[in-house]
Amino acid sequence: PYLNDRCVYLVGMMGSGKTTVGKIIAEVLGYSFFDSDKLVEQSVGIPSVAEIFQVHSEAFFRDNESEVLRDLSSMHRLIVATGGGAVIRPINWSYMRKGLTIWLDVPLDALARRIAAVGTASRPLLHQESGDPYAKAYAKLTALFEQRMDSYANADARVSLENIALKQGHNDVNVLTPSAIAIEALLKMESFLTEKAMVRN
Numbered sequence: 001p002y003l004n005d006r007c008v009y010l011v012g013m014m015g016s017g018k019t020t021v022g023k024i025i026a027e028v029l030g031y032s033f034f035d036s037d038k039l040v041e042q043s044v045g046i047p048s049v050a051e052i053f054q055v056h057s058e059a060f061f062r063d064n065e066s067e068v069l070r071d072l073s074s075m076h077r078l079i080v081a082t083g084g085g086a087v088i089r090p091i092n093w094s095y096m097r098k099g100l101t102i103w104l105d106v107p108l109d110a111l112a113r114r115i116a117a118v119g120t121a122s123r124p125l126l127h128q129e130s131g132d133p134y135a136k137a138y139a140k141l142t143a144l145f146e147q148r149m150d151s152y153a154n155a156d157a158r159v160s161l162e163n164i165a166l167k168q169g170h171n172d173v174n175v176l177t178p179s180a181i182a183i184e185a186l187l188k189m190e191s192f193l194t195e196k197a198m199v200r201n
């Protein structure tokens with residue numbers, strides 16, 4: 001009830017599970033799910049983010065991403081999976097701050113492993129013509145995370161896969177299912193909202 005129909009924005013690096021985990025959270029809460037990448041594709045009329053980068057530019061994609069987030073911010077009861085780079089523009093925070101922001105914090109080696117498994121074709125910032133996909137993805141993700149980590153830390157709550165694994169007695173984050181991560185995200189949302197309510201009362 002503390003959520004009070006506000007939107008929830010999932011932020012985090014590429015491959016952190018925003019889209020996968022976001023759909024589960026939406027189902028549990030009875031909220032609608034939107035993926036900002038998909039909405040940008042629809043609004044631009046180009047079927048993939050990779051093609052939008054190619055035909056236009058990253059800046060064009062970012063402008064459209066901001067417009068999508070602005071439009072979503074006037075709505076209610078949505079779970080929004082943002083693109084990994086949405087956090088770098090302060091204007092996007094002014095939209096996302098109308099709701100609750102959750103950072104899915106996943107170790108870089110796990111991200112590189114997931115991305116190497118599905119391929120980099122749909123993620124233009126990681127796409128490489130040659131070389132070992134894991135090593136290339138890991139190097140690029142490390143550089144991007146350096147630039148972005150302070151921005152991710154602006155989120156209201158952080159869901160750390162390392163912490164969930166520790167709590168469950170595992171030493172490998174790769175065993176954590178999207179459902180287990182969604183449950184932890186819901187618990188973190190609840191703690192953030194109830195603590196805020198206690199401060200107010």
Ligand SMILES: Nc1ncnc2c1ncn2[C@@H]1O[C@H](COP(=O)(O)OP(=O)(O)O)[C@@H](O)[C@H]1O
Pocket residue numbers: 012013014015016017018019020021081114115118174176177178181
């Ligand atoms: N907990 C998980 N364990 C293993 N693979 C996962 C997990 N969560 C997501 N994935 C996989 O990782 C890839 C990236 O997930 P996705 O939800 O698209 O991330 P994002 O939207 O943050 O880029 C997908 O192939 C997805 O199936």
Ligand SMILES: O=C(O)C1=C[C@@H](OP(=O)(O)O)[C@@H](O)[C@H](O)C1
Pocket residue numbers: 012013014015018019037049082083084085086122123124125
């Ligand atoms: O990190 C980024 O800058 C990006 C992440 C992608 O979304 P996912 O985080 O869903 O992969 C997509 O928005 C675009 O390729 C740029």
Ligand SMILES: [Mg+2]
Pocket residue numbers: 018019035037081082083
């Ligand atoms: Mg996604």
